[in-house]
Amino acid sequence: MPAVHKLLLEDALQDSPQTRSLLSVFEEDAGTLTDYTNQLLQSMQRVYGAQNEMALATEQLSKQLLEYEKQNFTLGKGDEEVISTLQHFAKAVEELNSLHAELATQMADRMVFPMVQFREKDLTEISTLKEIFGISSDEHEASMVKYSRLPKKRENEKLKAEIVTEVAYTRRKQHQASMQYYCALNALQYRKRVAMLEPLLGYTQAQMNFFKKGMDLVSKKMDSFLTSVSSMTQSIQAQLDSEAEAMRLSQKELLSVDDTVYMPDRDLQPVNRTLIQKAGYLNIRNKTGLVTTAWDRLYFFTQGGNLMCQPRGAVAGGMVLDLDNSSVMAVECEDRRYCFQITSPSGKTSIILQAESKKEYEEWICTLNNISRQIYLTDNPEAVAIRLNQTAIQAVTPITSFEKRLEGSPHPDRAKPGATQPSTETPKASRNPEPEDLIAPGTPIQFDIPSSF
Amino acid sequence: MPAVHKLLLEDALQDSPQTRSLLSVFEEDAGTLTDYTNQLLQSMQRVYGAQNEMALATEQLSKQLLEYEKQNFTLGKGDEEVISTLQHFAKAVEELNSLHAELATQMADRMVFPMVQFREKDLTEISTLKEIFGISSDEHEASMVKYSRLPKKRENEKLKAEIVTEVAYTRRKQHQASMQYYCALNALQYRKRVAMLEPLLGYTQAQMNFFKKGMDLVSKKMDSFLTSVSSMTQSIQAQLDSEAEAMRLSQKELLSVDDTVYMPDRDLQPVNRTLIQKAGYLNIRNKTGLVTTAWDRLYFFTQGGNLMCQPRGAVAGGMVLDLDNSSVMAVECEDRRYCFQITSPSGKTSIILQAESKKEYEEWICTLNNISRQIYLTDNPEAVAIRLNQTAIQAVTPITSFEKRLEGSPHPDRAKPGATQPSTETPKASRNPEPEDLIAPGTPIQFDIPSSF
Structure with missing residues (x-):
């Protein structure tokens, strides 16, 4: 010390x-x-x-x-x-x-x-x-x-x-x-x-x-x-790996198709005239002013007897027209190809749509015609549709120019279209339709939106 | 999963x-x-x-x-x-x-x-x-x-x-x-x-x-x-405790003295006339101008045949005078009490000092006289000092007023003091002094300054 x-x-x-x-x-x-x-x-x-x-x-x-x-x-x-x-x-x-x-x-x-x-x-x-x-x-x-x-x-x-x-x-x-x-x-x-x-x-x-x-x-x-966490992450990683491989293969396959798949006017499949439901993008003609119009590309689909429309960003579709007894016909419009018109039975409402291709155009007209005749309510709608097939094709050929017919009429949706009515009467359904019949099988399912939306 | x-x-x-x-x-x-x-x-x-x-x-x-x-x-x-x-x-x-x-x-x-x-x-x-x-x-x-x-x-x-x-x-x-x-x-x-x-x-x-x-x-x-650290700190703490207690007691004892200890003029001890070394505070008279003087309280001590002085803040002392054969005598000065003068053998240098009390005054004069006669170099300095005792006491009584003697002399340190020389001659040392004899035992030791100062 x-x-x-x-x-x-x-x-x-x-x-x-x-x-x-x-x-x-x-x-x-x-x-x-x-x-x-x-x-x-x-x-x-x-x-x-x-x-x-x-x-x-x-x-x-x-x-x-x-x-x-x-x-x-x-x-x-x-x-x-x-x-x-x-x-x-x-x-x-x-x-x-x-x-x-x-x-x-x-x-x-x-x-x-x-x-x-x-x-x-x-x-x-x-x-x-x-x-x-x-x-x-x-x-x-x-x-x-x-x-x-x-x-x-x-x-x-x-x-x-x-x-x-x-x-x-x-x-x-x-x-x-x-x-x-x-x-x-x-x-x-x-x-x-x-x-x-x-x-x-x-x-x-x-x-x-x-x-x-x-x-x-x-x-x-x-x-x-x-x-256990470590093995859990490994298992999830393995799932991801196999899923990623599956997606890669699927993607490769889906992209390996011929370029014609991407061409709207190169339909290789024949027209199916017996459809009783259809979905896809169409251009719809909207009047934006007294003489001006705009065409919007929207997604249309049929749901039972209704034509529905859903803009691409929209969460759900909205009804455009009740197709029962409506008339569908080809029209000429603004020199655009593949246009057709749907008119309500009263003639008060009508819309003009443009399909992407000739095949689409014909299929939409046939399908809408099939629905307007309430085939979807019959016991065997496909058979009835085939029977009507020959008749419906007449509607494909436009009779008058849309532009000419609308002269002097400022409200195109009130114009009485001079389309020919199909000559063969659709047989009325013999029974009242059950609710589940009203929604055709295969109709696009709207996404079930969670409550947080 | x-x-x-x-x-x-x-x-x-x-x-x-x-x-x-x-x-x-x-x-x-x-x-x-x-x-x-x-x-x-x-x-x-x-x-x-x-x-x-x-x-x-x-x-x-x-x-x-x-x-x-x-x-x-x-x-x-x-x-x-x-x-x-x-x-x-x-x-x-x-x-x-x-x-x-x-x-x-x-x-x-x-x-x-x-x-x-x-x-x-x-x-x-x-x-x-x-x-x-x-x-x-x-x-x-x-x-x-x-x-x-x-x-x-x-x-x-x-x-x-x-x-x-x-x-x-x-x-x-x-x-x-x-x-x-x-x-x-x-x-x-x-x-x-x-x-x-x-x-x-x-x-x-x-x-x-x-x-x-x-x-x-x-x-x-x-x-x-x-x-081990814990026991070390405990041991140090115990040392501190006992040291603190010792300091407390010592402090109590040192403070329990009579108030006279603190009074400079109440000396209870008799004057010791046989000292051959001394230390303590004295006032020294300094000329600050033609007619003005200042008195500084400084610490003086003798070291062998020298008078040393150390201001309180100073690290070491400095030599003031060689006391050998110098003369020491009481003087009257500025109506102050207990003044005495030391004059070098040549008479060229002299200083005037003031003691704090009568006893200090007498002891300083006796001690300085003892030293000026080189008693400290003899074999038995105390015995010689006692012999000289009676003679030295004569120096205590001032013969002339310091102020009167200095009239007409602007340099007091050059004034030839008329103090009486002690009549008894100091017996010269019979041998050459050894170096260790030159420093009297008990001389205040200057603190050994570390190199970091």
Whole structure:
């Protein structure tokens, strides 16, 4: 054990320059210690700050993992597995978070606090005592100056006694202040040797405690959980791999077709005249002003006896016309090809549509005609359709030009089209149709929209 | 295993509103996933940031602990124990720091990186494909508008063929883009289920690894070290406690003295006329101008045959006079009490000093006289001093007023003082003095200044 330098209290009264020199050595040592303490405290506070931030960060991570469940994924139906796994992780992170928070608290209590206390109590005490010592020393000096000037004359005995009392008072004060200061500086030489060790002990023990609790946390149950998560992700990855391969092959096959598939006018299949339902894109003629028109490409489909229309961005289709007993015929319109017109039985409503190809054009006219005659309500609609086949074909040939017929009529939808009515009457259905009959099999199913839409 | 919703590649070519609706559900799901991914990534980056900061903070702490040694403490001689303990702690913190740094790296590699990659690769791919899909869809629309306007006339077959080719080109492009987009969205439904799990697996495994390595670190050697540090601090604390108690008692005792101790003029001890060395505060008279003087309270001490002086703040004393054969006598000066004058043998140099009390005054004069007669060089200086005692006392009574003697002489230090020479000759030393004899035992030792001063 090395000998500790020491300020002797016995030297305080004489206050010699030698004692002051030794004192200044202690003061410089205390100053160096103060500087070092401040730097070390800064480092410790940084460690504590990082630990505290880690506690807050893991808390946020744990909460964020639980947020997954509340995300309202539109395709969330297969996510139970992910949700429960994330909840499991969230719990693990939360347990980890409580360890981090405990470590942060211990760092604050056992590392930062003792260091702050050492600075605030011991080092601040030193500087306070130094100040008091300086003041009392100055006061003693001042009283000594007065004392030294005392004259020799006998008649001033009272003044002399007063000043001697003042010297005694200030000297005792300085003596007291010196000794307190010496004591504090002597004690600091001991505190200096433990001041850093106690916080470091606290830090190290808190960290060990953290490791031990962490091991308890992970060893018990974590391994099997992680193994199952790991195999789960591998299995999903394998599913993805096989699905991706299937998609790649399918994509390759779908793209390997002849370019004619993409050509609207190169229909290789023959026209099917016996359809009782159809869907596809058509251009519809809209009047946008007194003489101006616009053609919109929209998706049309039949649903029972109705013609429905759905713009591409729309979530659901809307009814355009009740096709029952409506008349369908080819028309000439704005020099466009493949136009046809549907007119309601009353003749008050009519629309003009344009198909993409000759085959589409003929199929739409046949299909709409089949529906307008309510074939879809009969017991064997296909057979009836075939019977009507020959008759319907007449409608394909336009009789008059649409432009000519509309002359003098500003409302084309009110114009009475002069299309020929099919000569063969459709046999009326012998029974009232059941609801399920009204929707033909194979009609495009509208997507079932989740409530979050 | 829940069924995964899927976009059918077969629907891509027809591109019906129903397919678009389903697509928009997938798009919304991807959007929600992107938002959630960004939030989760933020939380993960915060955890990583905290860990990284912890690595940096422990690195700084470790370095700061090693800095202790370099602090140049002026009282550092007893610090080997503290230094070696702090080095041990620094090593422990450094090892901990390497674990923290490793954990930070693993968090970056196994948690943040896969999550960033999921965002940058998968989610960014989705938004890129969406954009391409939108552009190709618009291009197809535009070509379809041109196609729909194709006139019926036969003579335009070449134009028709061109536009049909354009439609086929844009339709194939859209088909390709759609299918790629569908494939990515379908794949995302699998990736969504593993995207979060992989980073969390990485995080948890890194954390477990950290705990395991931490346990290895602390269990091996830390306990015995901490125990020894703990007992060391307890032992130092016990030393401090007993030292503090001793100081408290000493302080109490030193302060329990009678007030007369603090009174400069109440000397209870008799004058010692046989001293051959002395130290204490005296006022010295300094000429500051032609007629003005100042008295400075300085610390004087004898060292062999020299009178030394040391101002209170000074580190070492300086020689004032060689006392050998100098004359010392009481003088009257500025109506101050207890003044005496020392004059060099040549009479060229003299100083006037003021003592604090009658006893001090007499003792200084006797002591200086003893020294001027070189008693300190004899074999038995005390005996010689006692012999001279009676003679020296004559010097105490001032013969002339200092002020009167100095009339007409502007340089008081050149004035020839008319003090009586002591009548009894000092017996010369019979031998040459050895060097150790020249410094009287008990002379105030000047503090040994460390090199850092």
